[in-house]
Amino acid sequence: MKAPPPDPAPRSMLWFARDLPNLCSLAGLACAVLGVYFAILGVFPAAMVGLVWAVVFDWLDGRVARRIPGRTAEEREFGAHLDSLIDVVSFAVAPALLLLSVGGFSPWFLPGAIVCLAAGTVRLSYFNTFGLVDDSTYRGLALDNNVLLLVAVFAFQPLLSAFAFSALLYATLMLLAVLNVSPIRTPKLSGRWYYAVVAYALAASALYGWRLLAV
Numbered sequence: 001m002k003a004p005p006p007d008p009a010p011r012s013m014l015w016f017a018r019d020l021p022n023l024c025s026l027a028g029l030a031c032a033v034l035g036v037y038f039a040i041l042g043v044f045p046a047a048m049v050g051l052v053w054a055v056v057f058d059w060l061d062g063r064v065a066r067r068i069p070g071r072t073a074e075e076r077e078f079g080a081h082l083d084s085l086i087d088v089v090s091f092a093v094a095p096a097l098l099l100l101s102v103g104g105f106s107p108w109f110l111p112g113a114i115v116c117l118a119a120g121t122v123r124l125s126y127f128n129t130f131g132l133v134d135d136s137t138y139r140g141l142a143l144d145n146n147v148l149l150l151v152a153v154f155a156f157q158p159l160l161s162a163f164a165f166s167a168l169l170y171a172t173l174m175l176l177a178v179l180n181v182s183p184i185r186t187p188k189l190s191g192r193w194y195y196a197v198v199a200y201a202l203a204a205s206a207l208y209g210w211r212l213l214a215v
Contacts, residue, residue, distance in 0.1 A: 028057030091143035092120025
């Protein structure tokens with residue numbers, strides 16, 4: 001009896017990385033890393049610009065993937081894992097570091113940072129296991145909403161004292177962490193909502209770019 005032919009060798013890692021949707025995901029990672037970098041430096045307007053565009057690219061990779069015909073199951077699975085890992089950086093690590101940086105890296109802000117990271121990783125693990133409730137509904141608040149709200153919250157930073165703003169940010173992130181892992185159902189925003197997110201990113205970039213120039 002003839003032995004079955006050996007399984008073909010898997011494609012290289014860089015072959016998958018060159019896939020256009022994955023390039024969009026990696027562009028989002030670059031934006032998130034810039035956001036983290038400027039958050040650590042305390043240049044919060046620049047951090048907001050990086051993080052809001054990380055959301056734009058996070059939405060874009062799925063739109064691009066759906067428009068490419070004939071993608072294999074391997075390409076789809078690799079893209080899903082890559083997107084999830086990047087989400088940890090963009091929507092869990094970055095908010096945690098923002099909180100620590102706003103708090104001057106005080107130990108009092110460490111529990112909040114741990115909660116941000118824990119809620120983000122638990123939520124992503126749950127979503128990777130069970131997916132959507134249906135085609136258009138999440139269980140719990142999706143993590144990208146955290147960054148969209150944080151970008152709005154930082155608009156008030158010049159109007160508040162350092163203590164008041166750090167307390168506001170702390171409370172906001174804790175509330176978001178609860179919503180991220182709660183059983184509430186939230187809509188999956190897609191379609192034309194993408195253009196609303198792009199418009200929001202452009203407006204935020206204009207606001208925070210002006211603040212950078214005004215310094």
